[in-house]
Amino acid sequence: MKKKKGPVKVSDLAKQLKLSSKELIGRISELGIGVNSDRSTLAEATVKKVKKAFSKKGPRAKVKPQKKVAKVKPKRKKPAKLIEPTVEENEIALTKAAPPKEEVIPKEKPPQKIVKVKFPITVKDLASRMSIGPSLLIKNLMDLRVFATINQLIDEGIAKQAGEKFGYRIESLPTIEQETMAVYEKQDLSKLKPRAPVITLMGHVDHGKTSLLDYIRKSKIIDFEKGGITQHIGAYRVCLDKGEITFLDTPGHEAFTAMRARGATATDIVILVVAADDGVKPQTIEAIDHARAAKVPIVVAVNKIDKPNIDIDKVKKQLSEIGLTAEDWGGKTITVNVSAKMGEGVEKLLEMILLEAEMLELKADPTKPAGGVVIEGKLSKGGGPVATVLVKNGSLHPGDVVICGKYYGKIRALIDDRIHKVKEAPPSMPVEILGLNGVPDAGDPFIVVDNERKAKEITELRLQKIKEEKLAPVARKISLEDFYAEVQKGKIKELKVILKTDVQGSLEALRDSLMKIDTKELKLNIIHTAVGDVNESDVLLAAASNAVIIGLHAGKTAEAEKAIKREGVDVKLYAIIYEAISDVKAALEGMLEPKLKDVFLGRAVVRQVFKISKAGTVAGCYVQKGTIRRTNDCRMIRNGKEVYKGKLSSLKRFKDDIKEAAEGYECGIGLDGFEDIQRGDIIEAFEVQKIARKL
Numbered sequence: 001m002k003k004k005k006g007p008v009k010v011s012d013l014a015k016q017l018k019l020s021s022k023e024l025i026g027r028i029s030e031l032g033i034g035v036n037s038d039r040s041t042l043a044e045a046t047v048k049k050v051k052k053a054f055s056k057k058g059p060r061a062k063v064k065p066q067k068k069v070a071k072v073k074p075k076r077k078k079p080a081k082l083i084e085p086t087v088e089e090n091e092i093a094l095t096k097a098a099p100p101k102e103e104v105i106p107k108e109k110p111p112q113k114i115v116k117v118k119f120p121i122t123v124k125d126l127a128s129r130m131s132i133g134p135s136l137l138i139k140n141l142m143d144l145r146v147f148a149t150i151n152q153l154i155d156e157g158i159a160k161q162a163g164e165k166f167g168y169r170i171e172s173l174p175t176i177e178q179e180t181m182a183v184y185e186k187q188d189l190s191k192l193k194p195r196a197p198v199i200t201l202m203g204h205v206d207h208g209k210t211s212l213l214d215y216i217r218k219s220k221i222i223d224f225e226k227g228g229i230t231q232h233i234g235a236y237r238v239c240l241d242k243g244e245i246t247f248l249d250t251p252g253h254e255a256f257t258a259m260r261a262r263g264a265t266a267t268d269i270v271i272l273v274v275a276a277d278d279g280v281k282p283q284t285i286e287a288i289d290h291a292r293a294a295k296v297p298i299v300v301a302v303n304k305i306d307k308p309n310i311d312i313d314k315v316k317k318q319l320s321e322i323g324l325t326a327e328d329w330g331g332k333t334i335t336v337n338v339s340a341k342m343g344e345g346v347e348k349l350l351e352m353i354l355l356e357a358e359m360l361e362l363k364a365d366p367t368k369p370a371g372g373v374v375i376e377g378k379l380s381k382g383g384g385p386v387a388t389v390l391v392k393n394g395s396l397h398p399g400d401v402v403i404c405g406k407y408y409g410k411i412r413a414l415i416d417d418r419i420h421k422v423k424e425a426p427p428s429m430p431v432e433i434l435g436l437n438g439v440p441d442a443g444d445p446f447i448v449v450d451n452e453r454k455a456k457e458i459t460e461l462r463l464q465k466i467k468e469e470k471l472a473p474v475a476r477k478i479s480l481e482d483f484y485a486e487v488q489k490g491k492i493k494e495l496k497v498i499l500k501t502d503v504q505g506s507l508e509a510l511r512d513s514l515m516k517i518d519t520k521e522l523k524l525n526i527i528h529t530a531v532g533d534v535n536e537s538d539v540l541l542a543a544a545s546n547a548v549i550i551g552l553h554a555g556k557t558a559e560a561e562k563a564i565k566r567e568g569v570d571v572k573l574y575a576i577i578y579e580a581i582s583d584v585k586a587a588l589e590g591m592l593e594p595k596l597k598d599v600f601l602g603r604a605v606v607r608q609v610f611k612i613s614k615a616g617t618v619a620g621c622y623v624q625k626g627t628i629r630r631t632n633d634c635r636m637i638r639n640g641k642e643v644y645k646g647k648l649s650s651l652k653r654f655k656d657d658i659k660e661a662a663e664g665y666e667c668g669i670g671l672d673g674f675e676d677i678q679r680g681d682i683i684e685a686f687e688v689q690k691i692a693r694k695l
């Protein structure tokens with residue numbers, strides 16, 4: 001009778017094949033089968049497959065480690081062909097942990113194996129690509145002071161260091177998103193055609209931005225299309241004899257910079273509206289600074305010229321004082337006098353916009369798949385997500401699959417600003433799109449991709465990244481402390497600052513003193529100054545421009561506080577002008593690099609250890625000193641030595657999850673990815689603080 005075969009342990013099969021377990025695991029993974037350790041079991045079919053592979057070429061030739069091959073055949077100089085995994089293979093490796101084919105280059109000295117992977121990669125997948133057990137990799141990562149769990153994603157730097165220890169050179173393959181973007185960004189210059197300019201109106205409140213937008217919309221669109229009704233989709237187009245213009249419907253620099261903070265500059269030209277009866281005001285200057293920081297050209301509309309007792313020359317003089325000298329004053333700024341109420345000068349303004357656009361040589365390729373930016377997103381009355389997008393390049397069609405920020409979908413319909421279903425949206429055309437699986441944010445980029453599978457995969461990776469960023473401490477933007485390090489990395493060459501003070505006098509004093517700082521190569525660029533507290537618009541400008549905000553006798557508005565947290569912008573408030581100047585000077589000289597300090601928060605001693613089937617090992621602790629919080633970093637100390645550093649995975653009192661355990665209380669603590677807890681171990685909670693260097 002035939003004996004029924006069951007699963008076979010890797011170590012047993014290795015013995016049968018007269019190999020070490022490690023060698024066998026290496027070979028098995030080459031067959032595309034994932035194995036964690038020599039204790040793993042293989043199904044009967046897999047065993048057959050492995051044995052068959054060995055019988056084909058013979059175990060010796062197949063299993064000999066590369067090292068030995070190189071030694072036995074020293075003359076073989078030509079490296080074995082590097083088999084690059086296909087995109088498909090790498091995708092599988094990322095999602096299913098199935099190890100694709102190994103790529104091995106035997107080099108003479110020392111033999112080094114190259115593994116190409118897509119980042120980020122989980123510990124499990126990386127281990128499998130290196131044909132080692134994940135626990136071995138986790139241990140190795142601990143040596144590098146990285147405490148990762150098996151399913152945790154690790155970044156390129158860490159993976160490379162870990163790989164080196166096992167004789168692997170880890171190389172990064174472009175992510176699927178990078179590959180997609182590279183395809184999209186390819187430009188065939190011969191196919192470029194002129195496209196319509198995209199305009200945003202900016203200026204001080206009540207100077208007539210909305211009135212001007214409305215006048216243009218009503219007069220031009222009804223002119224163009226008898227009885228034509230428009231709907232507010234966030235943008236509209238007007239057609240003139242000499243060309244088209246697209247207007248973004250949300251005036252003001254806040255919307256403009258909020259989009260820019262998300263990485264999108266949809267606007268080609270800013271129309272700065274200045275009321276003839278009011279002249280240049282603080283928000284006029286703010287708008288100019290925002291437009292300049294974005295390097296977008298400005299056309300000035302001096303509005304309300306129908307009003308009595310106005311002095312247009314006075315306004316032009318004020319404008320020339322802030323660097324916007326009108327052409328008839330010998331400057332370069334196109335300036336048109338208009339009345340949004342009466343319509344006077346509006347035609348000329350539109351002509352001038354087209355003239356400015358011509359000089360900018362705005363072009364795009366209407367034949368390629370579309371890409372652009374979201375202008376606004378909302379839920380329709382029926383509950384489905386609707387987004388208005390502005391096509392920046394290519395042409396959009398119903399049926400196209402788009403990725404919009406973290407959402408995607410197949411476009412069911414394209415609806416233009418005149419409530420028509422359209423079959424195509426060429427460059428610079430705003431359209432509403434239906435068919436997304438969520439509501440994207442204004443400023444999110446969109447692109448068309450080949451198929452829904454790819455769109456799903458890219459958006460899933462984006463969502464994962466967003467989740468990680470949320471967990472990570474904010475501080476994503478530049479700070480005075482980080483400035484020099486960023487310079488040394490070659491990332492930036494100038495320190496951009498925004499200055500806010502309580503009164504005009506201190507603003508001038510601060511600006512003048514900062515301008516006098518003598519820094520040989522590094523430049524200080526003051527991108528915006530104003531009197532008043534730091535507001536949301538300052539924070540958005542700083543976020544969009546990678547600038548630091550410096551306040552002197554200035555506070556922060558509540559809105560600004562929220563935006564600072566959200567955007568991770570560095571805001572430094574000073575009471576003494578000398579301190580502000582000396583900090584900026586120090587930052588420029590690289591004297592302000594931060595020190596990191598662990599601040600002790602609490603200590604607990606392990607009195608009992610519980611093994612719980614679902615939760616793993618839990619330490620029954622008594623808090624001796626301070627407080628232990630669920631979100632704290634912690635380290636575990638055994639016999640005076642640190643044996644773990646990482647995060648708490650749970651904090652409980654009896655069966656309840658708690659946020660913190662105070663001194664004198666008992667609690668249950670689980671450690672993230674660490675099971676080896678013993679009675680008598682000490683768990684210390686701490687917080688890493690960035691400490692600016694004192695000068």
Ligand code: GDP
Pocket residue numbers: 203204205206207208209210211212251303304305306307338339340341342
């Ligand atoms: P916004 O805050 O810049 O959008 O300004 P609005 O468009 O809301 O205009 C503010 C006020 O100025 C409204 O009462 C308008 O009717 C008025 N206004 C705007 N443009 C003109 C104009 O050209 N002439 C006159 N006389 N009033 C205007």
